[in-house]
Amino acid sequence: MKIDVLSLFPGMFDGVLNESIIGKAQERDLLDIQVTDFRPYSDDVKHHTVDDYPYGGGEGMLLKPQPLFAAMADLDQKRPGPKRVILLDPAGTPFTQSVAQDLSKSDHLVFICGHYEGYDERIRELVTDEISLGDYVLTGGELGAMVIIDTTVRLLPGVLGNDQSAANDSFATGLLEYPQYTRPAxxxxxxxxxxxxxxxxxxxxxxxxxxxxxxxxxxxxxxxxxxxxxxxxxxxxxxxxxxxxxxx
Structure with a gap:
């Protein structure tokens, strides 16, 4: 599986994507993850501005469409082929284990991580899926992307030492997992x-x-x-x- 992340804070992903199961999956070439800072794609050459005030007034700033459209166009050239483009947004479909199972069947996922007050509505034209982690607000989409990536990647064949482990997880069957014990008896x-x-x-x-x-x-x-x-x-x-x- 290929995964691309478009973020203003790519450094947030360093530990999460390079450790534990996700890190090992990349080492074994089961997974190809790239995180891209989309700020350099801004047409504001001097300041690389990616946000602006909303038309009609209101609090906060919105992500401008231009940097993300440019970043996606470049990504399509560098890594061509069909993609599921995921927008982390409170208005999206609630994230569940069944959503992760559906995503795990894809060959290429792209995550758009927003910041500030929200997005220019035209950014949604780039998107195939809008997903929300729950009824609360995070500072940006990065943490949400990390959760979805982790949940999805562990469902890929060969990523876990025993593929049956994922099948027995909580929510995989619709039920919470049964109690488990180890030594000593x-x-x-x-x-x-x-x-x-x-x-x-x-x-x-x-x-x-x-x-x-x-x-x-x-x-x-x-x-x-x-x-x-x-x-x-x-x-x-x-x-x-x-x-x-x-x-x-």
Whole structure:
């Protein structure tokens, strides 16, 4: 996958993109990321101005269209081919695991990171996708781009040591992840559930599914409302609800 980032603060990406899983993916040529400062593309040769006051008045400054149009034109020449161009914007589609899965199928992603009060509306003509991390405001799009890149890249084949790891993540199935344990089996009286050391993989799978449903029911019931539960999942949910009523 190719990823390009257009940012006024490319230095913000140095640590994130060159460490851990993303850094290793680049070393193994599974990923090609380039971060470009689009300020030099400004037609203001002296000051490289990229923002201006909004027509009609108002607070703050807006990104001008010219530098980003010029940066995108140059990018299309240097790295030709189809691209999904993502604008980080509070009005965009909320970012979810399913959105990341969709992005992971693309060959080339481009992120436009804004700053200041917002964008000149004409910049949206460059864009194929508008994405928001949530109902809050960040200083710029860089942090949002980092989150989306990290979430998307780990879904690419070969990036994780075990591709099944991503399939079992929270939200990958619509459920939160089940509780997990490692050694020792008994830590200061806190014991690992017997089923996990039983060696019975069928019972372990059923326990994990039930615990995932229970955790989702208790912490994020809204996720269950969006799911079409299988018969097994529905039966387990009813069982959990009956057990919790008994505790009450």
């Amino acid at each position: 008994d830590f200061e009286g806190r014991k690992v559930p017997d089923v996990l050391i039983s060696g019975n993989h069928q019972k372990i799978d059923q326990w994990r599914l039930k615990q995932a449903i229970k955790r989702t029911y208790l912490r994020r019931p809204d996720l269950l409302d969006k799911m079409k539960l299988t018969r097994e999942q529905q039966d387990l949910l009813w069982e959990i609800q009956d057990e919790l009523k008994g505790i009450d």
